[in-house]
Every structure is written in structure tokens, then in C-alpha cells.
Amino acid sequence: MDATSSSPDGDHRARMNGALRAYGEGYDRVGRAFAASAGLYSTDAIALIEILRAEEQGQPISPARLSERIGLTSGATSTLLNRLESAGHIRRSRENVDRRVVTLHSTPGIQATADAFFDPLEVALAAVMDKYQPEDVGRLVVLLEELHSTMQRFSSEHLPKSEG
Numbered sequence: 001m002d003a004t005s006s007s008p009d010g011d012h013r014a015r016m017n018g019a020l021r022a023y024g025e026g027y028d029r030v031g032r033a034f035a036a037s038a039g040l041y042s043t044d045a046i047a048l049i050e051i052l053r054a055e056e057q058g059q060p061i062s063p064a065r066l067s068e069r070i071g072l073t074s075g076a077t078s079t080l081l082n083r084l085e086s087a088g089h090i091r092r093s094r095e096n097v098d099r100r101v102v103t104l105h106s107t108p109g110i111q112a113t114a115d116a117f118f119d120p121l122e123v124a125l126a127a128v129m130d131k132y133q134p135e136d137v138g139r140l141v142v143l144l145e146e147l148h149s150t151m152q153r154f155s156s157e158h159l160p161k162s163e164g
Contacts, residue, residue, distance in 0.1 A: 051104045060103035
């Protein structure tokens with residue numbers, strides 16, 4: 001790992017890896033703060049964030065996909081979803097043509113809580129991104145997508161499955 005940091009390319013990679021780690025740590029810290037502010041367990045907040053993000057993208061998430069995204073077993077995810085549903089934060093729906101398909105949706109109350117918490121951060125992040133040319137942001141997006149795919153591939157090939 002240190003051998004690459006002695007070259008100019010290695011220096012850039014080391015800086016990028018450091019910046020990505022720092023961003024991830026910040027993302028985790030914000031997620032924990034959201035959990036605390038909403039009176040949730042951290043894992044519940046992570047699940048809610050995934051459900052909200054899927055809704056924002058117009059593609060509600062299924063319990064199985066959520067389980068994959070948050071790294072829990074289906075049983076642990078089911079317990080988590082029961083807890084969120086009992087608290088009035090989510091609802092399960094069978095609006096698909098195939099009635100066996102369940103999708104998860106946030107309720108207006110938790111949506112408002114999340115918006116109040118995350119909207120100021122979204123504004124601040126947008127202000128940073130607005131300083132860069134769209135082409136530069138686009139190239140960075142491609143790089144991050146490729147890094148993510150590489151991490152996913154590595155995880156599926158080399159890491160044990162989570163028991164949640």
C-alpha cells in the first residue's frame with residue numbers, strides 16, 4: 001500500500017483515498033446525528049435514509065433490496081421494518097401488478113423530519129458543487145461510480161456475507 005505513495009500518481013491516489021475515507025466518516029457521523037435527533041437506532045436511520053433515497057429516485061425499495069443495501073439478514077431486516085412501521089415511520093405497500101412484491105415507503109412525518117435535518121446539508125453541498133464545471137463533476141461522478149463498482153465486486157468476491 002505504501003509503495004504507490006512515492007510516485008506522483010501514488011500521491012494522488014493516497015490523497016483521493018484519504019478524502020474518500022474522510023467523506024465516508026463524515027457521512028457516517030451525519031447519519032448517527034440524524035438517528036439521535038429522530039430518536040432512532042443508527043441501523044434504523046440507515047434503513048430510513050435508504051428508503052427515502054429510493055423514493056427520491058422514483059424507485060421504491062423492496063425489503064430484500066434494503067437488506068442487501070444495509071447488510072442485514074432478511075430476518076434482521078424484517079425486525080427492523082416492523083419496528084419502523086410500529087413507530088409510524090414507514091408503510092409497506094403492494095401496489096405492483098405482482099401483489100407479492102412489497103415496496104417500502106416513508107410516512108409524511110418522517111419525511112418532514114428528514115427534510116428538516118438534511119435540507120441545510122443539501123444546500124451546503126450544492127454550493128460546493130456549484131463551484132465546479134458540470135463536466136468536472138460529471139468526470140468525478142464516473143470515477144466514484146467505478147470505485148463503488150470495484151468495492152462491490154471486491155466485497156462480493158472476498159468478504160464474508162453479513163449475518164446482521
